[in-house]
Amino acid sequence: xxLLKINTAGSxxxxxxxxxxxxxxxxxxxxxxxxxxxxxxxxxxxxxxxDFSVVTDGLIAEREQGITIDVAHIYFATNTRxxxxxxxxxxxxxxxxxxxxxxxxxxxxxxxxxxxxxxEQTHRHYFISRxxxxxxxxxxxxxxxxxDYSEEVYWQITADINKMIQQWExxxxxxxxxxxxxxxxxxxxxPSSNMNWYPGGTVSEKLHEFQKKPYQMEEFRMDVQxxxxxxxxxFVDYRAYAGRIASGAIAVGDxxxxxxxxxxxxxxxxxxxxxxxxxxxxxxxxxxxLNDEIDICRGNMFVKEEKEGLFAKELTAQIVWLDEKPLQxxxxxxxxxxxxxxxxxxxxxxxxxxPETAISNEAVTAxxxxxxxxxxxxxxxxxxxxxxxNNKNNGSFIMIDPKTNNTVAVGFxx
Numbered sequence: 001x002x003l004l005k006i007n008t009a010g011s012x013x014x015x016x017x018x019x020x021x022x023x024x025x026x027x028x029x030x031x032x033x034x035x036x037x038x039x040x041x042x043x044x045x046x047x048x049x050x051d052f053s054v055v056t057d058g059l060i061a062e063r064e065q066g067i068t069i070d071v072a073h074i075y076f077a078t079n080t081r082x083x084x085x086x087x088x089x090x091x092x093x094x095x096x097x098x099x100x101x102x103x104x105x106x107x108x109x110x111x112x113x114x115x116x117x118x119x120e121q122t123h124r125h126y127f128i129s130r131x132x133x134x135x136x137x138x139x140x141x142x143x144x145x146x147x148d149y150s151e152e153v154y155w156q157i158t159a160d161i162n163k164m165i166q167q168w169e170x171x172x173x174x175x176x177x178x179x180x181x182x183x184x185x186x187x188x189x190x191p192s193s194n195m196n197w198y199p200g201g202t203v204s205e206k207l208h209e210f211q212k213k214p215y216q217m218e219e220f221r222m223d224v225q226x227x228x229x230x231x232x233x234x235f236v237d238y239r240a241y242a243g244r245i246a247s248g249a250i251a252v253g254d255x256x257x258x259x260x261x262x263x264x265x266x267x268x269x270x271x272x273x274x275x276x277x278x279x280x281x282x283x284x285x286x287x288x289x290l291n292d293e294i295d296i297c298r299g300n301m302f303v304k305e306e307k308e309g310l311f312a313k314e315l316t317a318q319i320v321w322l323d324e325k326p327l328q329x330x331x332x333x334x335x336x337x338x339x340x341x342x343x344x345x346x347x348x349x350x351x352x353x354x355p356e357t358a359i360s361n362e363a364v365t366a367x368x369x370x371x372x373x374x375x376x377x378x379x380x381x382x383x384x385x386x387x388x389x390n391n392k393n394n395g396s397f398i399m400i401d402p403k404t405n406n407t408v409a410v411g412f413x414x
Contacts, residue, residue, distance in 0.1 A: 001077065001080065001081055001082050002081055002082070002212070003081075003082045003083070003084065004081060004082070004083050004084075004106055004107060004207060004210060004212075005083075005084050005086075005104055005105045005106045005107070006083060006084065006085045006086070006105055006106070006107045006108075006109060006207065007085070007086045007098075007101045007102040007105035007107070007108045007109065007134075008020060008085060008086070008087050008101075008108075008109045008110075008111065009098050009101070009102065009108060009109070009110050009111070009121075009125040009128075010110055010111030010112065010113075010121065010122070010125065010142075011111075011113070011116075011119045011120075011121040011122065013113070014111040014112065014113050014142055014143075015111055015113075015142045015143060015182045015183070016087055016109075016111055017052070017053035017054075017055065017087060018051075018052045018053045018182040018183055019052075019109070019111065019140065019142065019180070019182035019188065019203075020052070020055060020074060020085055020087055021038065021051075021052020021053060021054070021055035021182075022052050022182045022183075022185055022188045022189075023188055023189060023203065023204065024052075024055060024074070024076055025038070025050070025052060025055075026185060026188060026189035026190060026204075027076065027078055027189055027204065029076035029077070029078070030055065034055055037054055037055075038050050038051060038052060038054055038055065041054045049183050049184065052182070055074070073085070073086055073087075074087065078208070080208060081207070081208055083207065086100075086101035086102070086104075086105060087101070098124075098125060098128060099128055099132075099320050099322075099410055102128060102129060102132055102134065103132060103410075105132075105134060106134065106135055106136060106210075106212065107134065107135070107136035107137070107138060107207065107210055108125070108129045108134050108136070108137050108138070109137075109138045109140055109203070110122060110125050110126060110129070110137060110138070110139050110140070111140045111142050112139060112140065112141050112142065112157060112161075113142060113143050114141050114142060114143045114144050114146060114147045114150075114153055114154075114157065114179070115143060115146055115147060117156075117157050117160060118157070118160050118161065118164060120355075120356055122164070123164060123355040123356035124355045124356070124372075126164060126165070126355070127168075127353070127355035127372065128320070128372075129173075130168060130171055130173075131318060131320075131372075131412055132392075133171070133388070133389070133392055134173070135172075135173060135174060135212070135213055136173065136174040136175075136210050137173055137174070137175050137176075138175075138176045138177075138178060138203060138206055138207075139161050139175070139176070139177045139178070140178050140180050140182075140203060141153075141154055141157050141158075141177065141178070141179045141180065142180050142181065142182055143181060143182075143183070144179045144180060144181050144186060144192075144194075144195065145181040145183065145184050145186070145194075149179075149181075149186075149192070149194040149195050151195075151197045151198075154179045154195075154198070157177075158177050161177055174210065174211075176200065176206050177200075178198075178200060178201075178202070178203055178206065179192075179195055179198055180192075180203060181194075187202045187203065188202060188203050188204065189202060189203070189204040190202065218247035218248050218282070218390070218391050219247060219248050219303065219304070219305070219307070219386065219391065220245070220247065220248030220249060220250055220256075220302070220303055220304045221245070221246040221247045221248060221301065221302075221303060221384075221386070221391065221393070221394045222243050222244070222245045222246060222250070222288075222301065222302040222303075223243045223244070223246065223299075223300075223301055223338035223339040223340060224241050224242075224243050224296055224297065224298055224299065224300045224301065224302065224339065225242055225243040225244070225298060225338075225339045226241075226242040226243070226298060227239070227240075227241055227242075227296060227297060227298065228240045228241075228242060228287065238289075239289070239293070240271060240287035240288060240289050241287065241288045241289075241290070241296055241302070242285070242286070242287045243285070243286070243288075243302075243338075243339070244283070244284070244285045244286075244338075245280060245281060245282050245283060245284050245285075245286065246282070246338060246391075246393040246394050247282050247391050247393050247394055248281075248282060248304070249279060249280065249281040249282065250267060250270065250279070250280055250286075250288070250302075250304075251267070251270075251278060251279040251280075252267050252268070252269060252270055252277075252278050252279070253266060253267060254266070254267045254304065255267075255304070256288075256290075256302045256303065256304055257302070257303050257304065257305065257306055258294055258296055258300055258301075258302060259300060259301045259302075259303060259306070259310065259382075259384050260300070260311075260381070260382065260384075261294070261295070261300075262306065263292075263294050265290040265291055265292040265294055266290065266291045266292075267288055267289070267290060267291075268289045268290055268291050269288075269289040270286055270287070270288060270289075271286065271287040271289065272284065272285070272286050272287070282393075288302065298339055299339050299340050299341065301338075301340065301384050303384075307386075309385075309386065309387070310382065310384040310385070310386070311382040311384070312379075312382060312385075313378060313379045313380075313381070313382055314347070314376065314377070314378050314379070315376070315377045315378075315379065315383075315385070315413060316350075316374065316375070316376050316377075316413075316414045317374070317375060317377065317397075317411040317412055317413050317414055318353070318372065318373070318374050318411065318412050318414060319367070319372070319373055319374075319375055319399070319409045319410065319411040319412075320370070320371075320372050320409065320410050320411075321367045321368065321369060321370065321371045321372075321373065321408065321409050322369070322370075322407060322408055322409055322410065323369060323401065323406060323408035323409070324369050325401070325408070326366040326367060326368050326369075327346065327349070327366060327367035327373075327375070327408070327409065328346070328349075328365065328366050329346050329347070329348060329349055329365060330345060330346060330347075331345070331346050332344065332345050332346075332402065333345075333346070333399045333400060333401060333402065333408065333409075334399065334400040334401075334402055335377065335379065335383060335397050335398075335399055335400075335411075336397060336398050336399075336400060337383055337385060337394065337396065337397040337398075338394075340383050340384065342379050342380050342381050342382075342383050343379070343380040343402075344377045344378060344379045344380070344399070345377065345378045346375055346376075346377060347375075347376040347377060347378045348375065348376040349363065349364055349365060349366070349367060349373060349374075349375050349376075350363060350373070350374040350375060350376065351363050351364065351373065351374055352364055352367065352371050352372065352373045353372045353373065353374065355372065374414070375411075383397070385397065385413050386413070387413050387414065388412040388413050388414070395412060395413045396410065396411065396412050396413070397410075397411050397413070398410050398411070399411065
């Protein structure tokens with residue numbers, strides 16, 4: 001069965017955990033123990049409706065506060081599809097967790113409280129979904145039961161969502177806007193009899209119908225993560241270079257170039273565990289054997305063709321700042337992408353970006369926790385990055401504080 005990776009996001013108390021619990025419950029995907037937990041916690045709280053939020057709020061501290069403070073991953077399957085859901089927290093100060101939860105997702109479910117409409121976090125989560133170039137977004141207008149299942153409320157919020165989307169440059173995404181009540185189960189798995197005026201499908205139907213776009217062949221990129229040199233009875237003078245293919249494909253007989261040296265060789269064999277392959281593609285972890293003995297080490301990169309932009313030492317990127325200590329100009333950090341790590345210096349902070357207004361604020365001298373900003377970096381050596389719009393897997397990076405070893409930012413090359 002095909003796997004779909006999902007991220008949920010929204011503001012505090014918008015009902016993300018309840019939606020996931022309802023989706024699992026109505027899909028018959030909860031274990032007997034989880035169903036008993038839901039009933040017991042519901043009874044303890046004296047609630048009329050089942051409290052599905054306890055399915056994802058696994059930490060005791062979270063349950064005591066009634067909020068989600070970390071990214072919870074939930075795995076379930078139906079007869080036709082498998083799913084992984086990353087449930088991200090809704091507080092503004094946890095934007096970093098939303099980036100983490102959505103980074104590997106294909107569909108983002110953004111919840112909106114029907115009583116409140118679009119909030120700062122709605123704009124922020126949509127903007128991050130754009131930054132990550134997620135192919136699918138489902139806006140769930142939740143708690144429709146609290147507004148008497150009003151069609152007028154749905155269409156007003158839909159108009160606001162469309163306005164938010166249209167203020168940004170066009171990006172091809174599959175977008176749906178669904179009115180739901182996660183608490184009551186309206187339009188989650190079962191169609192709602194309370195909203196006969198809504199012409200679309202349920203959340204479950206949209207997730208099952210979502211079509212992954214055909215893979216567009218990208219330039220071949222592979223980090224060297226480890227060098228194997230084995231000498232035994234089975235493997236004589238065995239030298240291979242292990243890593244995960246970030247993009248593109250490679251086949252036996254292809255000519256590759258090693259960066260940064262620029263030396264070339266021909267692929268003699270491709271090994272995956274105990275298998276010998278003729279070809280390998282994006283996402284596969286493999287070992288490459290070459291015809292020539294070349295000085296190659298961890299942190300080098302295999303490509304098929306050298307591109308001028310790969311050797312850039314001055315970069316412009318959009319970042320999400322993740323550290324409590326502000327980013328300031330002229331400070332130095334490690335910059336890492338895959339197995340490649342270099343020193344960099346913040347040459348300039350262009351501006352911060354306000355997702356709710358779709359404009360760049362005036363230039364600032366420091367970037368605060370959870371700010372989204374455009375910055376210029378100068379690298380000690382090239383990191384061999386592509387533009388994020390051309391190659392998602394080789395167009396993003398993280399920044400690391402060399403003093404604390406904390407990951408302080410995630411960035412996307414412009």
